[in-house]
Amino acid sequence: MDWSTVQLWVGALLTLMIFSFLYKDNPFYKFAEHLFVGVSAAYWMVQGFWQQIVPNLLAKLAPGSFENIIEAARGQQPELVYIIPLILGLILLTRLIPSIAWFSRWSMAFIIGYTAGSNLTRYLVSDFIKQVEKTLALPLVATHADNWLQWIMYSVSNLVVFGGVICGLIYFYFSKEHTGAFGRASRAGIWVLMVAFGASFGYTVMARISLLIGRLEFLGSWIRSFI
Amino acid sequence: MGFLEALGRLDRRWIFLLIAVSVTIPLLLQRPAPVKPSPIVRNLYTAIDALPPGSKLLLSLDYGPSTVPENDPMAHAIARHALSKDLKLYVMTIWATGPPLITNLFETVIVPGFPGKTYGEDYLNLGYKVGNQGLIQSLTSDFRNQYTQDVGWGDIAARPVGQIPMMSTIRTIKDFDFIAGIGSGQPGLKEWVQFAGDPTGTPVGGGVTAVEAPLLYPYYPTQLVGLLGGLAGAAEYEALLVENHPEFGEAAQVALIRMFPQTVAHLVIVSFVLLGNISYFAQRGRRRK
Numbered sequence: 001m002d003w004s005t006v007q008l009w010v011g012a013l014l015t016l017m018i019f020s021f022l023y024k025d026n027p028f029y030k031f032a033e034h035l036f037v038g039v040s041a042a043y044w045m046v047q048g049f050w051q052q053i054v055p056n057l058l059a060k061l062a063p064g065s066f067e068n069i070i071e072a073a074r075g076q077q078p079e080l081v082y083i084i085p086l087i088l089g090l091i092l093l094t095r096l097i098p099s100i101a102w103f104s105r106w107s108m109a110f111i112i113g114y115t116a117g118s119n120l121t122r123y124l125v126s127d128f129i130k131q132v133e134k135t136l137a138l139p140l141v142a143t144h145a146d147n148w149l150q151w152i153m154y155s156v157s158n159l160v161v162f163g164g165v166i167c168g169l170i171y172f173y174f175s176k177e178h179t180g181a182f183g184r185a186s187r188a189g190i191w192v193l194m195v196a197f198g199a200s201f202g203y204t205v206m207a208r209i210s211l212l213i214g215r216l217e218f219l220g221s222w223i224r225s226f227i
Numbered sequence: 228m229g230f231l232e233a234l235g236r237l238d239r240r241w242i243f244l245l246i247a248v249s250v251t252i253p254l255l256l257q258r259p260a261p262v263k264p265s266p267i268v269r270n271l272y273t274a275i276d277a278l279p280p281g282s283k284l285l286l287s288l289d290y291g292p293s294t295v296p297e298n299d300p301m302a303h304a305i306a307r308h309a310l311s312k313d314l315k316l317y318v319m320t321i322w323a324t325g326p327p328l329i330t331n332l333f334e335t336v337i338v339p340g341f342p343g344k345t346y347g348e349d350y351l352n353l354g355y356k357v358g359n360q361g362l363i364q365s366l367t368s369d370f371r372n373q374y375t376q377d378v379g380w381g382d383i384a385a386r387p388v389g390q391i392p393m394m395s396t397i398r399t400i401k402d403f404d405f406i407a408g409i410g411s412g413q414p415g416l417k418e419w420v421q422f423a424g425d426p427t428g429t430p431v432g433g434g435v436t437a438v439e440a441p442l443l444y445p446y447y448p449t450q451l452v453g454l455l456g457g458l459a460g461a462a463e464y465e466a467l468l469v470e471n472h473p474e475f476g477e478a479a480q481v482a483l484i485r486m487f488p489q490t491v492a493h494l495v496i497v498s499f500v501l502l503g504n505i506s507y508f509a510q511r512g513r514r515r516k
Contacts, residue, residue, distance in 0.1 A: 023240060043324070044323045048323065051323075051326075051354060051355045052356055052357040052358070055376070056373065056375070070375070070376065071376055071384070071385055072375035072376040072388070073375075074387075115361070118360070118361065118364055119360070122364075122421040122422055122425070122426075123421065125421075125426075126420060126425045126446075127421070127445075130450060131445055196441070199441055200438075200441045203437040203457060204437065204438050205493070205496060206457050206458060206459065207297060207438045207457055209246075209488075209489050209492045209493070210296050210436075211293070211296055212250055213250055213296055213485045213488050213489065214296025214485075215296075216247075216251055217296070220254070
């Protein structure tokens, strides 16, 4: 039995163990679930070490010691500025020692500060300003189309986007009572949200069936290997 | 107990079984589903197709084995398309689970499908780096600071970027002509739009799992050139590819073949939704009487 056959059998048996949950919870499912969590954690740690810490930190601090592993380190001079991330990384591990665990907050503060700062600007530009800009620039009547049917479809599409945004915003505006025309627009906003949720659910169903197809294809190749 | 009441109390395991049967039988037939490409997919295809030979396309495989059935057909179709147009293909990942997927892409698509292409001159494996969107952001100012060397592939050892012909003109992300992200979560295509496409103006397109697709639609068409939403999106791209490159044959129709069981399963689910509602309203009507 060669190595690929062993891989195929392990994969197939673990798939069946996970599928067994569809009947009811059982020890085989629990075993496969725990194995997955353990293997995933180890895999991510090893990848992080060899793909990032070794080439982008250790090889830059001590290139001579790593030139047999990292070709790019050959002939390079140590870059001492990388001592800063090394220290920040090490003090992050002080969380494992309760008496000095508070040290790790410095690294956490750096991580959170950097992430919050960079995300804030990017989200503000990409998810807010550009979206508002696009909605405001949307023509209510299509400006170009190949034929009249396409023109009608594009225009209706633009009106739905425009009306949907307005009604959706009105639904989330709570400083005025939702009565009269304002209330009707708010109720239309609920419909817009429901349609969006329905579309998301439909897509989710498609995603789950796709994964089932992938697993059944794999089980098919496993069955074909011994018949 | 009438039929409709029995239907309302049906053990969900019967539904699981029926779904399994509805997927298995069409899958055994291995028949491609008829698919009509939508404008959002056609735009992505046209944008990549319009790139002149020698253009640099960065393909980032940001997903894991759990979504391979959806994401692999997208990645493979875009790689086939890029190499058939003589584009330079740079493959990377910001997911730790990505490296084996890159190896699989090389083994199953590039090497057997494009024997005339050379590693390091036509396609390159940049491997995985941690850092999520922070990594993408740093690539906009200095690509080589993060990628000091490639990862190599098969018997080809890793080399410093200075020795790789394909890397001679790459300094920042702006040096790429197109970024194609294939993702299944965070970080993924959304982060490529936010942290690479929007700040640098480099065109971004790609594909995501169906679960994530509704979150990406608002970026189309100004921030996102085109989008492959789930298996259906992948199948639409494959349909365009096979139409224009019949030489790829059945190997390039993976998603198209998967769409047939997908369609049958959807019909079964829709039937159950309808029957469930009929059962509910019928029972409610009886209670009112």
